[in-house]
Amino acid sequence: MICTGCSCLCDDVEIAEGKILNACERGYRHISKYMENRAKPAVEGKEVDLDRAIEAAIEMLKSAKNPAIYGLDTSTIEAQKTAVKIAKKLNCYIDDNSSFCLGEFVEAILRKELPSSTLEDVRDKAYVIVYWGTNPYHSLPRHLSRYSYYPRGAKRQRGYDEDRYLVVIDIRKTEIAKLAKKNAKFIKVENDLELVDSFMKALDGKAGKYDVAGILREMKKADFNVVFGGLGLKYGLRGNFKAFIELLRNINKFAPLYFIPSGFHANMRGFNETLFEAVNAVNSYSFSSASSSPEFAFTELLKREKIDTALIVGTDPIASLPYEASSKLPKIKKIVVDPRKTLTSRIAEVVIPSAFSGIESGGEMVRSDGVRIKLKPIASSEFDDVYVLKRILEGL
Amino acid sequence: MMRLTRLIKFETRIVVARVSEEIRKATIYLNPEFAKRCGIKEGDVVAVSRGNRGLRFRVKLLETAPEDGGIIPNSIFSNFLADFESFKSFRADIELSEGDESTEEDVIRIIMQRK
Ligand code: SF4
Numbered sequence: 001m002i003c004t005g006c007s008c009l010c011d012d013v014e015i016a017e018g019k020i021l022n023a024c025e026r027g028y029r030h031i032s033k034y035m036e037n038r039a040k041p042a043v044e045g046k047e048v049d050l051d052r053a054i055e056a057a058i059e060m061l062k063s064a065k066n067p068a069i070y071g072l073d074t075s076t077i078e079a080q081k082t083a084v085k086i087a088k089k090l091n092c093y094i095d096d097n098s099s100f101c102l103g104e105f106v107e108a109i110l111r112k113e114l115p116s117s118t119l120e121d122v123r124d125k126a127y128v129i130v131y132w133g134t135n136p137y138h139s140l141p142r143h144l145s146r147y148s149y150y151p152r153g154a155k156r157q158r159g160y161d162e163d164r165y166l167v168v169i170d171i172r173k174t175e176i177a178k179l180a181k182k183n184a185k186f187i188k189v190e191n192d193l194e195l196v197d198s199f200m201k202a203l204d205g206k207a208g209k210y211d212v213a214g215i216l217r218e219m220k221k222a223d224f225n226v227v228f229g230g231l232g233l234k235y236g237l238r239g240n241f242k243a244f245i246e247l248l249r250n251i252n253k254f255a256p257l258y259f260i261p262s263g264f265h266a267n268m269r270g271f272n273e274t275l276f277e278a279v280n281a282v283n284s285y286s287f288s289s290a291s292s293s294p295e296f297a298f299t300e301l302l303k304r305e306k307i308d309t310a311l312i313v314g315t316d317p318i319a320s321l322p323y324e325a326s327s328k329l330p331k332i333k334k335i336v337v338d339p340r341k342t343l344t345s346r347i348a349e350v351v352i353p354s355a356f357s358g359i360e361s362g363g364e365m366v367r368s369d370g371v372r373i374k375l376k377p378i379a380s381s382e383f384d385d386v387y388v389l390k391r392i393l394e395g396l
Numbered sequence: 397m398m399r400l401t402r403l404i405k406f407e408t409r410i411v412v413a414r415v416s417e418e419i420r421k422a423t424i425y426l427n428p429e430f431a432k433r434c435g436i437k438e439g440d441v442v443a444v445s446r447g448n449r450g451l452r453f454r455v456k457l458l459e460t461a462p463e464d465g466g467i468i469p470n471s472i473f474s475n476f477l478a479d480f481e482s483f484k485s486f487r488a489d490i491e492l493s494e495g496d497e498s499t500e501e502d503v504i505r506i507i508m509q510r511k
Contacts, residue, residue, distance in 0.1 A: 029418070100480065138414035171485060172411060172462040235484045299480070318507065319472035319500075322479050323449065327507050343472060343500055347508065 001376045004074065004266040004358030005030035007368040008119075008140050008147070015378055024141035031359060034379075039341050039353040050383060053352045057311070057335040058395035060350060061090060064309035064333070068093035070298040071315035072385075073265035076363025076375065079385035080267070080274040083313065086393050091288045093307065096271040097315060099283040099297035102261040104241050105229055106272040107282040109259070109370070113245050117226065117258040118369045119146075124153035127222030128215065130167040131262070133192070133232020137175035139263040140368075144176065148228070155224075165218045169195065170232060185215060192236025196243050203250055219255035228262035260369050266358070270366035302328040309333040311392075313385060314354070316342040337388050352388050355381035405491045406434045409465035410444070412474040412484050422451050422473040422498040424490075425458035426466035436492060443493040444468075446477045446486065454497040465490075472503050 003013040005027040013031070014021040020028050041053035048056075061067055069087050072080050073096050087094035098106065108114040122129070129148050136143035144150055149160050156163040166184040168177040173186065180186040187210055189195050198208030202216055219225045227248070237244055251257045261269070272282035279285055281292030284300075294300060298317070301307045302325040310332055318326050319342070334348040339360075345351045355361040358375040361384035365373050408430070415425065424444065426436060436442060440455045451473055461467045468474040478486060 100483065135413060172460065174413075174460055178460075231484055318504065319475065320470075321475060322483060323476050323507075324479055326475065330508050343504060346504065 001031075001378050002358050002365075002373055003027040003031065004356070004365065004375070006140050007264050007266055007268065008142055009266060009365055009367045009373045010142055010146065011373065026138075026141050034339070034356045034359045037340050039336075039338050039345055039351055041353055042351040044349055050352070053350055054388060054391045055395070056350045057352060058392055060309055060333055060335060061086075061311065061392065061396060064090075064092075066092070066307045067309040067311065068095065068298055068301055068307045069311045069313070070095050070317065071097070071313040072271050073097050073268040074314040074357060075267060075271075075385040076357050076361070076365060077267070077270050077274055077372075078363045079313070079357075079389055080271050081278075082386060082389040082393055083311075084275060084278050086311070086389060086396065087285075088287050089393065089396050093284075093286050093296050093298070093301060094275065095284050095296065095298040095301075096268060097265060097320070098268050098272055099294075100299055100321075101231060101264050101268065102229070102234060103272060103283045104234065105259070105261040106269055107276075108241065108245055109261075110273065110276050110282065114248055114259045115252060115257070116260055116370065117224075118371055119148075119260070119367065120371075121224065122226050122258075122260070123147050123151050123156075125155045125224035126153075126164070126226045127156070128165045128167060128219045128225035128257075130169065130215075130225075130227040131176055132169040132227055132229050133234065133236055134228055134230025134262040135170065135174040135176060136228070136262060139230070143228075143262070144179075148226075149179070165215075167215055171236075187212070189236065192233060193238065193240060193243060196237075196247050199247055200250065203254060216251070216254065219251065219257060223256055225255060225257045227257060227259050229259060230261075230263040262368060264368065267365040269368055269370060270364075273366055273370070299325040302332070305331065307332055309335070311335045311337070312344060312348070313337045313389070314339075316344050318344045318347065337385060353383070354388055355384035357385065360384065361386070404434075405489045408444075408488055408490045409462050410474075410477070410486055410488050411462050411465070411467050412470050412478060413467050415467070415469045417469075419469045419471050419473075420500065422453040422468075423456055424453035424466045424468050425456050425461050427461040427463055428457045428459065430461070430463060430465060431455065431457055434490070436490075441493050441495060441497055442490050444477065444488050444490050446488040449477055451476060451498040451503070452493050452495060472500055473498065476503050476506075
């Protein structure tokens, strides 16, 4: 099966004689506990049948003045496409978690502003591997063992302590920073923009705040190097993505360096690509304005009290959004579609249960590097995100 | 006997990160050296406050926590204290506290009261 526990979408997980093989602890928990804490259809806190909950959602969306659709990062491409159709029909907003996660990076890749590659190429060819503001030890547990540092690749046959050069950039000494011993470097970064500046200076042969000339020298030795960038990098850049894009462009004049986003939900990149194909934007889109803007991000819409109803699919905003946004959730009507009972479903007006993509429901997802993966579910369900969203679309 | 450190507030750096454990109650992972300097032990309950928002956390010790503070796992608890500009890392005050750690219900109650 394909594990949908994180955006690695590992394709070697097997179920044999009731045992889950090859999954990491996170994947094991994701798969083995899928029957626990399941959502039940409910309207205004009272349990109802599925049809009644879907009808209530349709009525609520029909009578909404300013609705938004939010989430979908653990849903399949098929479900995401249906959600885009609903947003179009309602002439409303649509957004996912990438608007405060790694959406800018994916957008830069799709617009060909950042050179990117696949995880298989990383495994086979990468020499310098930079983890910048991301700790895959917890967020993408098999990233290093399957795709980057540890495996012997077609052109990297001599093992990680000779044939890879690991760079970890973080504000603290994380678990993977502790690996940075031989043929490696850990940079404890206080200010990511100053580190970008140090790289730029080093390219000109000048010294900056951080000593990075050695990393550039290592990059020059190879024909394939990679940066995995996470949330620490995004927030460390303080909105100054251009400086980072410029840095990668300049390093690429000197040594080949690719970028792959690191550390998000199973199909966040799928959402970005689905919306990009439909409207040429990766998130924060308003069909009524026919444009994308940071002010159309779900969090901004909440903060500025611009919406009255939200269709929330497979995400838990009361738990995952900062207080400035989560504190506004009680003021709007919430329709939650989720396989599990979530904290948001406790305060939602309508709850519609769904199925776990990849476990009970098939379809396609997009890995963090853009590779499309067909899911191979091990169980079945009479309803899933696609079923629920199609019913809503038909009812509108 | 009351610990002297019960009366002192310490400024701390909080990093928001994932941990492998499933977190249902408010837990903070403090750097062992930092905790020692503050007179805080594993299992203590501490109040973490930022502006006019605060919660109580059960303390665990973790070597990989930042030297001048701790990690709060990405959860309703960390996000209640965070804002967009400091989503992954912020400064907060920490002091020893009485009682139990905050629960998810406590946070939801505070959010619902704002309605
Ligand atoms: S690394 Fe991610 S996709 Fe792979 S087994 Fe672990 S949770 Fe599942």
